[in-house]
Amino acid sequence: MAAKVKVATVWLGGCSGCHMSFLDLDERLVELAGLIEIVASPIVDVKEIPPVDVGIVEGAVCNKENEEVLLHMRKQCKILVAIGDCAAYAGVPAMRNQFKREDVLDRAYVDAESTLIGEIPHSAEVPELMKKVKAIKDVVKVDAYIPGCPPSADDIYYALTELLAGRIPEWPEGMLHFD
Amino acid sequence: MPKNDTSPEIKLTINSKECSGHEGQTILEIANDNGVYIPTLCYLKSLTPMGSCRMCVVEVEGMRKPVTSCTTPAANGMVVHSNTEKLQTMRRMILELLFSERNHFCPFCEMSGGDCELQNKAYENKMDHIRYPYLFPDLSVDSSHPYFVLDHNRCILCARCVRYCDEVEGVHTLDLGFRGHNAMVVVDLNQPFSESSCTSCGGCVQACPTGALFNKLSSFRGKTKDCQMTPSICQQCSLGCGIEVYTRGNHLVNIDGDESSKVNHGHLCNKGRYEPLLNHKSRILRPAVVHQGASIEFSWDKALDHISYRLKRLKAKDPNSIYAYISPKMTNEAIFSFMHFFRNIIGTSNAYLFGSYQYNTFAQALNKPNTEYSVLNMESDMSRLDDSDCIILMGADPGKTHKVLASRVRSRIRQQKAKLIIINDNKSQLDDMADIHVTLHTGTDGTLLNSLISLDLTSPSSKQQVELPYSLREEFNQYTPEYAEKVTGISWDKIVQISKMISRAKDPVFVFGRGLAKQNNPQLFQTLINFIRQVGRIQNGKLPILGLRHGANARGAFEIDMMMRQEIGGAPEDFSVRLLEKVNAEDAKFLFLALGDDELPFLDKDIQKMGQMDFLVVQSSYPSDALNHAEVILPSPVWYEKTGTMGNALGQKQALTPVFEPQNQIPQEWEVFAELAKRFTGDKSTLSIEQTQAKLEEIQTAYRAKFAPVNVDAIPFQCVSFPETEEGR
Numbered sequence: 001m002a003a004k005v006k007v008a009t010v011w012l013g014g015c016s017g018c019h020m021s022f023l024d025l026d027e028r029l030v031e032l033a034g035l036i037e038i039v040a041s042p043i044v045d046v047k048e049i050p051p052v053d054v055g056i057v058e059g060a061v062c063n064k065e066n067e068e069v070l071l072h073m074r075k076q077c078k079i080l081v082a083i084g085d086c087a088a089y090a091g092v093p094a095m096r097n098q099f100k101r102e103d104v105l106d107r108a109y110v111d112a113e114s115t116l117i118g119e120i121p122h123s124a125e126v127p128e129l130m131k132k133v134k135a136i137k138d139v140v141k142v143d144a145y146i147p148g149c150p151p152s153a154d155d156i157y158y159a160l161t162e163l164l165a166g167r168i169p170e171w172p173e174g175m176l177h178f179d
Numbered sequence: 180m181p182k183n184d185t186s187p188e189i190k191l192t193i194n195s196k197e198c199s200g201h202e203g204q205t206i207l208e209i210a211n212d213n214g215v216y217i218p219t220l221c222y223l224k225s226l227t228p229m230g231s232c233r234m235c236v237v238e239v240e241g242m243r244k245p246v247t248s249c250t251t252p253a254a255n256g257m258v259v260h261s262n263t264e265k266l267q268t269m270r271r272m273i274l275e276l277l278f279s280e281r282n283h284f285c286p287f288c289e290m291s292g293g294d295c296e297l298q299n300k301a302y303e304n305k306m307d308h309i310r311y312p313y314l315f316p317d318l319s320v321d322s323s324h325p326y327f328v329l330d331h332n333r334c335i336l337c338a339r340c341v342r343y344c345d346e347v348e349g350v351h352t353l354d355l356g357f358r359g360h361n362a363m364v365v366v367d368l369n370q371p372f373s374e375s376s377c378t379s380c381g382g383c384v385q386a387c388p389t390g391a392l393f394n395k396l397s398s399f400r401g402k403t404k405d406c407q408m409t410p411s412i413c414q415q416c417s418l419g420c421g422i423e424v425y426t427r428g429n430h431l432v433n434i435d436g437d438e439s440s441k442v443n444h445g446h447l448c449n450k451g452r453y454e455p456l457l458n459h460k461s462r463i464l465r466p467a468v469v470h471q472g473a474s475i476e477f478s479w480d481k482a483l484d485h486i487s488y489r490l491k492r493l494k495a496k497d498p499n500s501i502y503a504y505i506s507p508k509m510t511n512e513a514i515f516s517f518m519h520f521f522r523n524i525i526g527t528s529n530a531y532l533f534g535s536y537q538y539n540t541f542a543q544a545l546n547k548p549n550t551e552y553s554v555l556n557m558e559s560d561m562s563r564l565d566d567s568d569c570i571i572l573m574g575a576d577p578g579k580t581h582k583v584l585a586s587r588v589r590s591r592i593r594q595q596k597a598k599l600i601i602i603n604d605n606k607s608q609l610d611d612m613a614d615i616h617v618t619l620h621t622g623t624d625g626t627l628l629n630s631l632i633s634l635d636l637t638s639p640s641s642k643q644q645v646e647l648p649y650s651l652r653e654e655f656n657q658y659t660p661e662y663a664e665k666v667t668g669i670s671w672d673k674i675v676q677i678s679k680m681i682s683r684a685k686d687p688v689f690v691f692g693r694g695l696a697k698q699n700n701p702q703l704f705q706t707l708i709n710f711i712r713q714v715g716r717i718q719n720g721k722l723p724i725l726g727l728r729h730g731a732n733a734r735g736a737f738e739i740d741m742m743m744r745q746e747i748g749g750a751p752e753d754f755s756v757r758l759l760e761k762v763n764a765e766d767a768k769f770l771f772l773a774l775g776d777d778e779l780p781f782l783d784k785d786i787q788k789m790g791q792m793d794f795l796v797v798q799s800s801y802p803s804d805a806l807n808h809a810e811v812i813l814p815s816p817v818w819y820e821k822t823g824t825m826g827n828a829l830g831q832k833q834a835l836t837p838v839f840e841p842q843n844q845i846p847q848e849w850e851v852f853a854e855l856a857k858r859f860t861g862d863k864s865t866l867s868i869e870q871t872q873a874k875l876e877e878i879q880t881a882y883r884a885k886f887a888p889v890n891v892d893a894i895p896f897q898c899v900s901f902p903e904t905e906e907g908r
Contacts, residue, residue: 011602029639032722036683073680082308085285085286086310088307089278089308091284091286092284092286092287094282094284094315095282095284095287097282097313097315098282098315098316098317098318099317107522132315135308135309135313137308137310138312138313142308142729145307145308145309149286151287170305170307171305172305173302173303173305174302176301176302176305176306176307177302178285178286178291178298178301179285179286179288179291179292
C-alpha cells in the first residue's frame with residue numbers, strides 16, 4: 001500500500017465554516033482516511049505544522065499571526081489549497097477594508113453598544129491587526145482554490161479526489177459557487 | 180437597432196453555423212435570432228447597445244482586433260467566432276477586473292445564487308480566483324429610496340439602469356458621473372434618491388445585472404428560482420400592463436414587467452410594481468348582515484337569501500326603486516352577470532357602471548344612435564403613440580394616472596421623435612417636458628379648439644378635409660385673438676404656436692383625460708373631432724384620439740354596459756356622471772354597490788345618499804365608509820385572486836390568471852351575481868366561467884356585427900359656442 005498523502009490544515013481569519021463543511025463529508029471521511037493522513041489541524045491534536053504534501057488554508061489574512069502561520073504553511077507544504085471565499089477572495093472579513101484600521105478597532109472595543117468604558121487591547125500576546133485584510137493569494141503563491149461560503153462537502157470531496165489523482169481541480173459550471 | 184425586415188437579407192457564419200439576418204442588425208442580434216449563444220452583461224434587448232462591458236467580444240476573420248458583437252453591424256459573408264480560447268481568456272480577465280474593481284461580497288448579497296448576472300458569468304467562465312489586486316474602494320450605499328437600494332459597491336458601470344431611466348422611463352434621473360476610474364452611477368446631480376426626480380418605476384432595478392440596485396420589499400424573501408412565477412395583468416389603471424408575479428408559499432415576493440406584453444413591453448410604474456406589495460390593508464372576509472348596529476357573520480347562502488327576499492318584494496312593487504352600481508375595475512364576466520341580473524332579471528333601468536360617462540360623451544359626439552361600440556373601434560390605441568410626432572395632452576395627467584403611458588410619451592420626447600403640447604387647467608407631471616404648455620381656465624377647452632379651427636381656416640397651409648360654407652367660416656371668425664385670450668386665459672401667441680405645431684406634425688395624437696371627460700359635454704368632443712378634420716388628420720378611419728380612463732377594465736366594461744343596455748332597449752344617453760348621481764332619494768329604496776377592490780373616494784353626500792336607502796348592499800374587498808349604512812356586506816376577491824378577462828389599452832381582451840386561491844374561498848364576483856340570479860329564475864345549476872365567457876362572446880360578436888364603423892364625415896361641422904366660465908369673464 002502506497003504511503004498516505006500528508007495533509008495539514010489551518011484556519012486564519014475565518015469562521016471555521018469550511019472545516020465544518022469538511023466534517024460534513026461524513027462516511028466519505030472513512031474512505032479518505034485510507035488515502036490521506038491529517039497530520040496537523042485545528043480539528044486534530046497536533047497544531048504544529050510539519051512538512052506535508054498538501055496544506056489547506058481557510059480564512060483571510062487579517063492579522064500578523066495569520067500572516068506568519070500562512071508563510072510557515074507555504075514553506076512546509078508542496079501544494080497549497082485555499083478553501084472558502086475568505087481564503088480565495090478575502091471574503092466577508094475584507095468588508096472592513098473600506099474603513100481605517102483604527103476606526104474598526106474603535107467600533108469593536110470602544111464604541112460597541114455593550115461596552116461602557118473600553119480600550120483597544122495592547123499586548124504582545126495579541127497579534128497586530130493588518131491595515132487591510134488580504135486574500136491568501138496576495139501573500140503567498142496558491143496552487144488550488146475551493147471557493148464557496150462555505151464550499152459544500154461535495155466540493156471538498158471533488159477537490160481532494162482531484163488532487164489525489166494528481167490534478168489541480170477545475171470547477172465546472174454548476175459546481176462553482178461563491179455563496 | 181430594430182430588426183428591419185425590409186432591408187436586404189445577409190448571411191454570415193457564426194461558430195461555423197450558417198446564420199441569416201438583415202442589413203442593419205448587429206452580430207449579436209443575428210446570433211440571438213439564430214440560437215447562437217454569445218455571453219453579454221451590459222446588453223439589454225430593449226436598450227441602445229453600448230459595448231461597455233466587453234463580455235460579448237467576438238473575433239471576425241479579417242479584422243485585426245476582437246470586436247463587441249452588440250455594437251458591430253453584421254455584414255454579408257462575415258465569419259465570426261465567439262468562443263475561441265483567446266476570447267475565453269479575455270472574458271475571464273474582464274470578469275476578474277470587474278470583481279477586483281469594487282467590493283463584491285457574494286455571500287452577503289441578496290442576488291447571489293442565480294439572480295446575479297455577474298456571478299453567473301463568473302461561474303460560466305470558471306473564475307475560481309482573481310489574479311488582480313483588489314482595490315477595496317470606499318463606496319457609499321444609498322438606501323434613501325422607499326422602494327429600492329443603490330449599492331455602489333456592487334456596481335459594474337454597465338449603465339443598464341442609466342439607459343433604462345433615459346430611454347424607457349424617459350426621466351434620465353440616473354447618469355454616469357465623474358471620470359475614468361472614479362466613474363459612478365449618479366442620481367440627478369449626485370443627490371440621494373429620496374431628493375431626486377426619480378419616478379420610482381423600478382425599471383432600473385429590473386435592468387440591473389448585479390445587486391447594485393435591489394428592491395427593499397422583495398429582498399431576502401426568496402430567490403427567483405425558489406419562487407413561482409405567474410404571468411398576470413396589472414389592475415391599477417386601464418392600460419392593462421403584463422406583469423410577472425413572483426410568489427413563495429403564500430407570499431407575494433416581487434412583481435416584474437412582462438416583456439412579452441404588447442402593452443408595456445416589460446415596463447411598469449410604481450403603482451404596478453410596488454404598491455401591490457405594500458398593500459397590507461385588512462379585508463372583508465365573510466358575508467355579514469348588519470342588525471341594529473352589530474354586524475353578524477352569515478353564510479353566503481343566508482346572506483344572498485336575505486338580499487333576494489328584499490329584491491323580490493321591491494321587484495313586485497317597482498323594480499326601478501332598485502339601484503345598482505358596479506365598478507369598471509371588475510372583470511368582463513362580473514359586469515356581464517351583474518347587468519344581466521339587474522337589468523334583465525330584476526328589470527330595473529337603474530343599473531349603472533361607475534364612470535361610464537368617460538366613454539359616453541365621446542360616443543354621443545359621433546351623433547348617431549347606436550354607435551357606441553364603434554367609438555371603441557374608432558378610438559386609437561396606445562400603440563399609436565409610437566408613430567406619433569406630436570402628442571397633445573388635453574385635461575390629462577398620465578404622469579399621475581397612467582404612468583406607463585407617460586413614460587412612453589416622455590421617451591418619445593427625449594428621443595426627439597415627437598413634440599409635446601399640454602393643455603390643462605392645472606399643473607401636470609409632464610409640464611417640464613412640454614414644448615408648449617398652457618394653463619387654461621377650467622372648462623374653456625372648447626373655446627380654445629374653436630380658436631384653433633378659426634386659425635387654421637385662415638392659414639394658407641391648411642390641409643382641411645371639409646369645405647366649409649361661408650356662413651360657418653364667419654362664425655369661426657368670431658373667435659378673435661382678444662376673445663380667445665379673454666375666455667381661455669391663454670395668450671394668443673401661445674395659441675398660434677399650438678396651431679403651428681399641430682399643423683406641421685405628420686401624425687398628431689390627442690390624448691384626453693378626466694379634465695375633458697368630466698365636462699360631460701358631447702359637443703366638446705364633436706369640436707375636437709372637427710378640429711382634427713379641419714387639420715386633416717383622420718387616417719384609415721381612425722381618429723387620432725386616445726382616452727385615459729379610470730378603472731382597470733374601463734374599455735371592456737363600457738362595451739358590455741353598452742351592449743346590455745341595447746339588449747333591454749335602454750336609452751344610450753342615460754348615464755351616471757358622478758358616483759351615485761342617478762340615485763334619487765325619493766324613489767330609491769335599494770342600492771347594490773359592487774365595488775370589488777376598487778377604492779373610490781366617497782364624498783359626504785354619497786355617504787348621506789347611502790344612508791337614505793332602505794336597504795344597502797356593499798360588495799367590497801376592503802372596509803370603507805360605504806359600510807356605515809350597509810345592511811348586507813359581501814366580501815370580494817382582490818386582484819391576485821380574480822379569474823376572468825379584462826380589456827386593455829390596445830383594445831384587446833386579456834385573461835387574468837389568479838396568483839393565489841381566494842382567501843376564505845371568496846367566490847368570484849360574477850359567481851355571486853349568477854347565484855342571485857338563480858334565486859329568481861329557479862335554475863338549479865350555475866354556468867361555469869367558460870360557459871359564461873362563451874355566452875358573453877356570443878352576444879358580443881352578434882352585437883359588434885350590427886355596427887359599421889362610424890362615418891366621421893356624417894358628423895355635422897358646426898361652430899358650437901361654449902359657455903364662458905366665471906374665471907373667463
